[in-house]
Structure formats: structure tokens, C-alpha cells
Amino acid sequence: MQHRTKGAVAGLLVSAILMLPASALAMTESATDPMPTVVNGTSKEPPAEGLVAVKVTRDEAIAIAKKHFAIPADLGEPNVSTQQSRTGASWAMDWQSPSKSADQVFISVIVDAVNGNVLHYSYSKNQPDAALQLSYTRDEAKAVAEEWLAKLVPAEYRTALRMIDSPMGVSYYGGSAYEFAWMRMAGEHGVAQDGVSFTVDASTGQMVGYRLNWQADTTFVLPEKLLSRAEAEAAYRKQPMVLQYMEFAKRGTDEREWRLVYQPLTGQFEEMDQSGNLIDWDGKPVDLTRLSEYSAVPAPAKPYKAPAKPLSQEEALAVAKAISGQKSEPTSSNYSENGESEKRLAWEFSWFTEATEDQSYSNSSVQIDAATGLVTNFYAWSEQEPFAKGEKAPVSLADAQAKAVEFIRSARPDLAGNLRMELFDRYGSREGDYQPPSYSIGFQFMKNGLPVANREARVEIDARSGEVRGFWSSGLEDLSKVEFPSAKAGITAEEAMKVFLENQGIASVWSSFGEYGEATQTMLVWAPSTRLSIQTIDATSGAPLDWEGRNLIEATRRPTDIAGHFAEREIELLWARGVFDLKDGKFNPNEAVSVEDLARWIILARGLRPFYAYDFYGARGLKAEAATELSTNSASAYFGAAMQNGIILPEDFEGIEDLSGPISRELFALWASRAMGYGRIATMGAKIEMAFADKGQVSPKYANAVAILGGLGIVSADVKGNFNPQRSLTRGEAAEILFATSVQR
Helix, strand or coil: CECCCCCCCCCCCCHHHHCCCHHHHCCCCCCCCCCCEEEECCCCCCCCCCCCCCCCCHHHHHHHHHHHCCCCHHHCCCEEEEEECCCCEEEEEEEECCCCCCCCEEEEEEEECCCCCEEEEEEEECCHHHHHCCCCCHHHHHHHHHHHHHHHCCHHHHCCEEECCCCCCEECCCCCEEEEEEEEEECCEEEEEEEEEEEEECCCCCEEEEEEECCCCCEEEECCCCCCHHHHHHHHCCCCEEEEEEEEECCCCCCEEEEEEEEECCCCCCEECCCCCEECCCCCECCHHHHCCEEECCCCCCCCCCCCCCCCHHHHHHHHHHHHCCCCCCCEEEEEEECCCCCEEEEEEEEEECCCCCCCCEEEEEEEECCCCCEEEEEEEECCCCECCCCCCCCCHHHHHHHHHHHHHHHCHHHHCCEEEECCCCCCCCCCCCECCEEEEEEEEEECCEEEEEEEEEEEEECCCCCEEEEEEECHHHCCCCCCCCCCCCCCHHHHHHHHHHHCCEEEEEEEEEECCEEEEEEEEEEECCCCCCCEEECCCCCEECCCCCEHHHHCCCCCCCCCCCCHHHHHHHHHCCCCCCECCECCCCCECEHHHHHHHHHHHCCCCCCCCCCCCCCCCCCHHHHHHHHHCCCHHHHHHHHHCCCCCHHHHCCCCCCCCECEHHHHHHHHHHHCCCHHHHCCCCCCCCCCCCHHHCCHHHHHHHHHHHHCCCCCCCCCCCCCCCCECEHHHHHHHHHHHHHCC
């Protein structure tokens, strides 16, 4: 296990980490060295021998947790565990309400077992609707985080902290929440793994996540020579950018899309040492020339042809035996049918051998797709000693690669012509002190001459016998029906790197390297800044993208034209939720809102999912012309969701000639009333009194809806006391009403 995870600098203190159970974070570094030591030199003292002694008792740790956090008494006693290492010790405590509770609560706390500092806190509650409400702006949430910073973080630590300037608004990990992080500073440079972070619920303003990490007794050794920023950026530009396909999920939907992107050869934007070399997880230079060496896997002489019907148990077993080399009957056999719209039929056979004096325990398993007759997963495990340092493996890497190619061509002929093999594999090259008893040979799927990200296969070859000991693939079974976009890029690889450096850039930080949870080396490196978390560059538009394919320039651009507007706060909160898209950074609050925009907004504001399968032509009362316009509109999935949920009805489209045109205030009052669950009241025969001076101008079918919004204080009269029912609704007015309806439950 590496001490540092790949991309740790760019993804420092992510909320996904904050939401892990306490047991998963129990090895957090002990925080006992607030003031860093920065010296000139090139060495670092090794970690002390022996485990760190526990000085805080179990009961004291529980008392510390209850002192800082409101833990309901009805949650009872926590589950408790303790962890010790050569660098720290901690107590982990988990509280949770009974699993049958309607709103189940989970609370996790980690306390340093040496000094009593709180290292981690997380709170979650099974209450989906609450996550949809946004009641706190980013500045208001930041004030909450700063209050907790003063409460939880020792004063001597706070003097060494610098807040990370991130323009991102709301995090979508586990609901809508704001994230704030402070990095530990050592001299003029940040410490990549150290600092504090807070997650604040955007609905309740409650602090729901906290983490403190502070490496103890660390000496930060300045190298004799430092790269200047200009030199570092020049060296960083040499990192090859690879044109490839990548899949993204459309936000709030089950829809997925493939896009053409640029990503570095190493898979992420790696760190770089002061010599200008990109370095890997262990702090050693990455050999980019060798990593770029690939070999196409030739297609088999005989094209693959699927069987006429699914394989029987006997037929599948014959394939499994051929794959695994087993001669005896299996110790278990399983058949499964899985999937929703299309079932996947599979046979799985396993062989187990108990350990005896003469032989060791072994276990092998083969899974066969019954419809295709192809192996989808295979492993053969037995107890094997790793090679001693300096011991030469009987099977060379080249021989193992040839064996892996042979296996692919015979066992997976459907893939053979579409894969390329990595000739130099960092993970299977058997370099370093640990010499594994097998090679792991990687293959990447290709389409239109380009690699497909995260679609790969691996074959494990025994380094002693040369036998195939395993095969697995990731996502390759789902690519047969995919229509990939054109392989023509709109920008060059050099331009893609320029986009990265201009929008995220690199910074000099201290980063730790080592194995088995212990840092053995701390280096000053150049690494992606913490400002953004760019995952890849769109090769068509040149936009920097995050992990879910969002344009980070647009996602971080706050509305520039809402200051002083009566709905400024509501617009900002809904924008932070991702309800609104901006155009050149502007919301245009005084322009008329279109019907199609409003359909999209009301679904997103209510936390509903777009519905792509709605049958507009089968909707009773919807004319053919309207059905055609709705089904072909860019917001058709949102209209579908609105109609499926009874927010918009077919008769509402009478008189609407253009979905990109405006909508009246009284019609939207009806949609808003239905969205809040008042649809039956809005259409009842008895009329509800309203206080507007122009109430006589409100159309009868909208009167109760207008009265409902007026009675709830969601809409108010103008200076003349009028509602202006037929006037076009503005975007700012829509935001004000949408926000009110999203918190009315």
C-alpha cells in the first residue's frame, strides 16, 4: 500500500473521503508536530521503530467526541476500534440509529489516541428530500466552516494553514454540500497530504464532514537546486497528451455519452521532481518513452462467431476446462441470469483443493458467458512465495507477454483485433524490492485507431511456470453497440496542455512517498494546483473537464449580472445546485424565461430525473403538432418528466405556439402549485380568495393556483397591488418562485 495516492495533490481532502466510515480512516496520521521544520539538505530520518503508545483511553476518546459533537443519547454506545502504527495511533467510533428507522443517522468520529485531537467527523442521514433543498449560500456556509475551524483545530496548527482558493460551488457527493479546505504550509510551500477540510450541508448549514491530517515529526528538506516556475512549466509541457475516447454520465440521468478527449499518457497529471522528471507513486521518475510503447494484438485467423444458442452446462464446462487446464470435475457450478432490459446468461465453475502435507491450498474459478461462449473472468490462485531480491524469474517478461497475447487470441477472439498491449507495464514489470511471482500484462481497447479510456483487459502469467493464472476485463462486454464520435480533434495535444496550465496550473508542494502506510521520503515537487480538479481536456471544444464531464470554466463561473437583483440569493443558490446554465457568465434575470427552460428548471429544482421514454403521441389530449414539437425539443426529457409527475398536463399547451417563447405568470403559477402537490386544490370548483387588485384579470382555471402562491407568500403584488397574470414571466421571477417551491414540502 502506497503512503500517497495518485492525484493526491489535485484531489486534496475530497468530500468522498470525508464520508467514509471511521474504520476506513483509522490510520490517519497522528497530529503531533504543528510547526514544520524546513532545512537544507537531502536526507530524512527514517520512522521510529515500534508502535506509537496509546495515551488517550477509550472512554476519554468517547468523551472528546461527545464534547465537540451533538450525538443523540438514543444512539447508545458506539462501535469502537483502535489502530496503532509506527507514526500514530487513533480511536475510531461509529454511532448509528436502528436500521429500521425512517431517517437513519450515521455518525463517525476519529480521535488521536496520543493528543486527543479530533481527526475525522462525518454525519449522514437517510433523508433524500433534505438533500434537494439549498438554503445556504457559499459565503454563509464558509462562515460555518470557519467557526468549526476555530473550535476543532488547535491554535498552533491554524497559524500554519492556508485556505485553498477553489471557485467550485456545491459538491454533489452524497447530496448538495459545500466543501472548504485549508492546506498546511511548510515554509513557502504547501504540504500535499496535510491540512483540514470541512463539508457543510447546503440545506441545513450543518457541518457534516471534517478531516485533519498532519504528518508528525516531519523534516522538510529543501533540495540544493529548485526549478523556477518557467522551467517547471516548460518541463511539464513535455508530458505527452493522448487523444482518446472517454465515457461520461449525463448529470441527473442514466444516460451516458462518449466524448473525444486529451489525457496525459500516465492517466493523470502527475507530479514532477526538481529535475523536471515526472514521478510515479513511489517518487521515482516515470519512463515516458517506455510507457508509450504498444503492440497491436493481431486478430485471430478465424473470425469469432457466436454460438447459435446459449451454451448448456456441459458445453460451458468444456470451455472452462480448456481455459483453466483442469481435468477433474468442478467442486461447484453456478448458473445466473442478470440484467434489466437484456439478461446476461453466465456459467461459473470453481475448483478447490484443500491444503495437505504434500500440496498447498489452491482455488480457481472460470466464468463463461453462455450466449457468446467466451470467458469473462478467470483466476487460479495458490500459495506462492515471492521471488527473493536478485532472484531471476524462469519466465521473462517478453515470454509472458507472448503467452498473454496467445491467450487473448484463443480465449477472446472477439477482442483480439481491437486491443493493444502495453510493452512496458509499471504494475507488472517486477522492478523494486518486492518481486511478485507473476506478471500482469495489460491490454487497452482501441476504436477508430484511438484508445478507449478505462476499457481494458489483463492477463496474469505465472513467472515460474509461464501458465495463465488469471484474466479479467473492464467494460469490454458493453462496447459492441456503442456509436463512438468522430476521431477528429478540434485542438492539438500542445493546445490541450496549454488549457490545463492556464486553468489549473502547477504549484510547488511537499509530497510524501513510501509503502505500507509509512512515509519514507518527503520531496518538494511540482504538481497540479488545488484550484480545480481537471481530469481531462475536451478534444473538440478545448474545455477542461471534471470527472463527470462538466466544463469547469462554465461550472466555476458565477453569475456576473445578478448583484442587487431582488432574486439574487435565489438565483445564486439554484445556480449552485446546477439548475441554471449561464451564457458568458450571465443569467439575464430581466429577460423573459422560455417554456423549455422552465420545464428543465422545475424538474432540476425539484430534484427529479429527466424521463427520456415518455410517449407524447400517446398522451391523451395532446395534439399531434404539440406532441411532435415536444418530442423533438432539446428539453423533451424534462417535459416528459414534468408530464409523468403531473406538473405539466397536455391541456396546458393550448395556446403555446413556441416552446422557446415566453410563458405567462398565471400559467407558471399553476405548474408551481402542482409541483408542490397542490394540483387538486388548484383545480377545485370552490374559488380561493386572493388579495391582488387585478384578481379579476386572472383566468378562472389559474385563479386558485395564483391564490395558493399568494397565500404562501411565494408571489407578491407590485407597487400598484397587481399580480399581472398575463405578463411574461422573467427569469429572475422564475428563480424566486422555483426556489420557494423547492423548499415547500
